[in-house]
Amino acid sequence: MLAAAGVDSPRADAELLAAHVLGVERSRLPFVPLVDIPVIAELRKLVERRAKREPLQYLLGTAVMGGVTVAVGPGVFVPRPETELLLAWGLSTLERTAKPVVVDLCTGSAALALAVADARPDAVVHAVERDRGALVWARRNANARADAGDTPIRLHAGDVADRTLLDDLDGTVDLVLSNPPYVPEGSPVSPEVADYDPYHAVFAPGDGLEVIRKVVDCAARLLRPGGAVAIEHDDTQGESAPALLSTRRVLTDVQDHRDLAGRPRFVTALRARS
The missing domain is CATH 3.40.50.150 (Vaccinia Virus protein VP39)
Known part of the structure; x- marks a missing residue:
């Protein structure tokens, strides 16, 4: 969905959104064996918003600069x-x-x-x-x-x-x-x-x-x-x-x-x- 919408980094964005919904670091995604249906539904909602080109940082609520994470919206x-x-x-x-x-x-x-x-x-x-x-x-x-x-x-x-x-x-x-x-x-x-x-x-x-x-x-x-x-x-x-x-x-x-x-x-x- 993200690739079809023209998002520059569809795989990275999808992984970051999934990590956000699951409450884990992106690097820990391969170690999550199963997810519940509500989690999938929440991820789909975020992906649909990102496919409309809403900024990834708005969906995450944060942006990173150097060693800090700041709130944005x-x-x-x-x-x-x-x-x-x-x-x-x-x-x-x-x-x-x-x-x-x-x-x-x-x-x-x-x-x-x-x-x-x-x-x-x-x-x-x-x-x-x-x-x-x-x-x-x-x-x-x-x-x-x-x-x-x-x-x-x-x-x-x-x-x-x-x-x-x-x-x-x-x-x-x-x-x-x-x-x-x-x-x-x-x-x-x-x-x-x-x-x-x-x-x-x-x-x-x-x-x-x-x-x-x-x-x-x-x-x-x-x-x-x-x-x-x-x-x-x-x-x-x-x-x-x-x-x-x-x-x-x-x-x-x-x-x-x-x-x-x-x-x-x-x-x-x-x-x-x-």
Whole structure:
């Protein structure tokens, strides 16, 4: 059913849904000898919903980023596996930095911010989001981390276009990460994105770089000398996004990075030391 519906990874999705219904890890599925009829009926319902291209993460109620699992659902952008590469790059820049200060702009569900906090418990992590609907999910995920006794993140309601945003951190931040809206309006996207992800969390006006421009301005102001920034972008922006960062004299070592499929995926830069 999933293959016929055009789902990209039908076998993996089917196994994850079955594991979800059975309450076991996916790797444990071969060790489940028998299932009851109600279990089969529940699985069929979920498969039918997935065949209508409802996001797998909505059906599971969660998405994974790095070492954390966050709650997601209607009203918030679903984190994608491609962003793991941006996260890994960002963490690599902090390897020699004790107690780093990190800012996640356009945080959505707060998945990136929480993944950084999980990997670096000594970090002070700030997460910024302007959309009220997304903030509900971000706050839920942030509170769950705090309730578990882990180092909390600092969640802020704010807009990257605000030149006073986090101005008390100007020149002190070690790493800025962002997965902002970047798909040019009118671009074709999968049904999972078109029908379920919030429009304003996916699309940006014109060439799709409007929000990225604001993120670059904010990052250039926040970063300390030697600090790093990583911004995810559309696969059509492999030249335009790096060119945008290269226009800022305070940013150096601008590089674009490809995802596992070989497509341009995110751009990075360092704050000049002098």
